[in-house]
Amino acid sequence: MRFTKPSRREFLKGTGILIVSFSLPSLSKTVSASGTPADTGTKTVALDDVDAFLAIDPSGSVTLYSGKVDLGTGIGTALTQIVAEELDVPLSRVHVIEGDTALTPAQGKTWGSLSIQNGGVQIRQAAATARRALLQEAAKRLGVPVEDLIVEQGTMRSRNGGKQITYGELIGGKTFSLKVDKQAPLKEPATYKIVGRPVPRFDIPEKMTGQSTYMQDFKVPDMLHGRVVRPAGIGATLLSVDESSVKDVPGLVKVVRQGNFLGVVAESEWGAIRAAQKLKASWSDWEGLPEQSKLWEHVRATKVTKDDVTSNIGSAEQALEQAVKRLSATYDFAIHTHGSIGPSCAVAEIKDGKLTCWSSSQGTHDLRQQLAAMLSMPDTDVRAIYVEGSGCYGRNGHEDAAADAVLLARAVERPVRVQWMREDEHGWDPKGPPTLMDLQAGLDANGNVIAWYSQVYVPESATGSVNVKLVAAELAGLPHETGMVPGNIIQNMAIPYTFPNVRTVAHRLAGTPLRPSWIRAPGRMQNTFCNESFMDELAAAVGADPLEFRLRYLNDPRGVELLKRLARLAQWQGRASSGQSSSGQSSSDKTPKRETGDVATGRGLTYIKYELARTYVGAVADVEVNRKSGEIRVKHFAIVQDCGQIINPDGVKNQVEGNVTQTVSRVLKEEVTFDRSRVTSLNWASYPILTFPEIPDVDIELIDRPTEKPWGVGEPSAAVVPSAISNAVFDALGVRLRSVPFTPAKVRAAIQSSP
C-alpha cells in the first residue's frame, strides 16, 4: 500500500485557513489563504526557535515549517520523513508549509544540494528538541521516569504499560517556547522505521491527476494578467511607445511604462498576450554583446579583477619546469539556460501599502528583501510565499517574473499575474556563464604526475550578495544589485588527488556577456569536466588504466571504496587508455569492442568528491560515436554514489537519473546563441534538449551509511557526466572533446584534426 497524504492545498481547503495548527491566544490571528496580510507578525521564524519549525495541534497533527522548498526534487517528502521519524508520528500526520516569509524560518536558498544536509539537519534537531521536551513533560504528568517512556504514533507511555498521553493532549495548540538545542539527543539510526525507506512522494498523486496547483495555476480574486515587452537589445533604451497599436485589444487595462520597463495588463490572459504581441515600441540600437564566434577570445580578453587561488600545494610552476614531460589543454563550456518547461510565473498584490508576492523562488526570504529594496519599502511590509512551479535547476526567471508582477500590480492597483512566455524564459533568464579552463601538468621520468596547474576564467562575484539582480528593477531604474552573482563556481577546481605540486587559480572576470547565475552543479560541473578529462589525458599519456591511475593518487578510503564498487557495477576492465581500444589494438583492454561500419564504441570513467567535502560519485559512460556524422549516442551510465545517510533512496535515485539525463542533454546539445543585441535561441527549436529516443539507460548503486551525515544529492551526479562522455569518446576514437557541447560538427572536426 502506497502512502498518500493530503496536499497542502487539500489541507488548507479542509480548514479554510492557512494556519490552523495553533489555537493559542498569541497565535490567534489566522491568515486566509488569499488576501493575506503582508506580515502576520505573530509566528516566530527565528532559526533557533523550535516553534519556527514545528507546531502540533490538539489532534496531534504536526506542521513542519520549512525554509527549504521542494523544487520538484521530493524534499518535501524527505523532510516529512525526518520529522515523522524523529517525533515517532505517522507520516500522514505531518504537513509541510514551505518558503513563506511570514511563517517559515530563513534557512537559506534552496540551492547547492543543501536541503537535507543543512535544512533537514536543522529540522531534525528542532524535532529532537521537541521530542525531548514532550517526553520530559509527559514523565511529569504520568509520574514515571523519562527513561521508561516510549513513543508510538505520537502517544507516550511507560514501556511497563499504564497511563498514556498524546502529543496533541500535551502541547496541542500551545507553543514549545524552546530554543533548538544542538545537544538534544537524536534517535539511533538503527531504530529508524521511516528514514532510509523509499517512501512514495506525497505530491505525486495530485500531480498525476491535475489536482495540484503550480505557481502557473495560482490565482487570487480580482486578479489581472500581465505580460512584459522586452527591449529589442538587452541594453536598449525605450524611445517611444505607440499605445494606439493596442487600443483594439479587448480587455486591455493598461500599458505600463517605467524607464525601460514595458508591460501590458489585461483582464484576460489571452488579451495580455495579444497586447504584448501587438504593442509597437521603438528602442535605441544596442549592440553590446561580443560576436558569438569570438566568444572565447572575448572571455580571454576580459579584464581580470582578481585571482582566487583555490588550492596551492608545493610549487606547481617550479615542478612544471622540472618535468620530463608536460601536457597542456584548454577546455571550454558553453553558456546554458535553465530551460524550465513551464516559463516563470508570479502573482503580486499590493494592499494597504503591503506587498504580497507568490513565487516559485528558491529563496523567498531573499526575494522579499529584493522586492522591498526595489520599491524602497521596509522588508516587514513584504511577504513572499513559495508556490511550487516548474523545475528551475537553479536561479531561473522566477524572481524576475515576481518583480515584473510587482511593478505591474503597483501600476494598476490590482493583483497581477505575470506568466513569462517561452521567449522570455529562454531569452531573459540569467545564464550559466561561459567557462574557459587552461590545464597543465608535468610528469617525471617514471610517469608520475609531479605538477598540476589549472587556471579557470569565470565571472567575479559581488561580495556579500547572494541575489541576482532583478531585470525589472534594472529596466525601470529602481534600486537593484549591481554586481554579478554567478554562484559558488570555483568549487571543485581543487582536485582530490595527491599530486605533490598543485595550483588552481580562478581568474575572476569583470564581466560576462549575459547576466549570470547558477545552474545545477554550477562551476563544479565545468571544473570537473576539465579536471577529470585531463586526468584521462594524463592516464593515456603514461599508458595507465584510467581507474588504476586515479586509485594511484587517491588516499581517501571512501573514495577508494566507491571506485572499486564502480568497477564492479560497470564491469570495468583495465585498459591502457590508449584511445585505440575501439579498433582492438589496446593490449590490456579486455572489454569486448564492437565497431559496426562507421560506429565506434567506448567507455569513460570519472570521479568526484563534491566540493572535496561531501558526496562522492563515480561514473562510467558507454557511448557510440558515428565517425562519419560525428553523432554521439550515450547508451549507458553506471553510477555509484555515497551521500552518507540516505533519507529516501527512491528520491535519491530519481535525482541521480535526472542528473544524468539532464546533463547528457547539456553536454551533447545545449548552447545559448546570441547576436550583438540579444539572445537568439528563444525556443526549443533553436535550443534543443535531449528527447526520449536519445536517453541513456542508467544503473545506480547507492552506498548507504545510516550513521553518517546526510549529504546532498541534487547536484553531484550531474557534475561527473561531461568528463565521463568526453573520456568515452576518447576511448572510442582516440580524439579529445574539450568543448561543451559535443556537437557532431565538433566531433567531426576533432577526428579530422587528429594525427
Add this chain to the structure above:
Amino acid sequence: MPTEIPLHVNGRATRVTVDDPDMPLLYALRDNLGLHGPRFGCGLGQCGSCTVHLDGRPVRSCVTPLSVVGKKKIVTLEGLGTLDKLHPVQKAFIEEQAAQCGYCISGMIMEAAAFLASNKSPSDAQIKQALAHNLCRCGTHLRIVRAVKRAAAGV
C-alpha cells in the same frame, strides 16, 4: 466582441465566453474553465505540456484555435481519471514515481494514454518514439518509459 463557444470537456457540455474565437484552446481550458491539467509550456507546439485529447487524439492545445474544436470531445488530465478512479496510465505513473517537478507529466500521460490505445504492447523503442515530441527537463524519462510499459501491461 465577446463570443460564446460551446465545448464538450471531460464528459460535459459547457460554454466559454471569449473575445477571440481564434484564442488557443489551452487558455479556454485553463482560464475559462479553471483546469490545471493542460499546462502552458511554450505556446509553439514544441514541448507537449499542453497536450489534451480531441476525440481521443492527442493535440497541442496551445496551438489549437478554439474555432477548429467544433463538437470534438475534449479530455484533459482531469477527465482521464481521478484520485478515486485512476486511469491505468495515471496509476502506473504513480506506482513508478514517474515525476520530479511533474510539470510536463500531464502531457506525458495524455500522449501515452492515446498511444497505448492503439498499441497495447509496445517496445521500449516504440514508447520512446511515441514520446519523442514531449519534452522533460528534470530528466524523468527513464521512469516515464517504465510507467508507460507498466501501464501497457495493465491496460
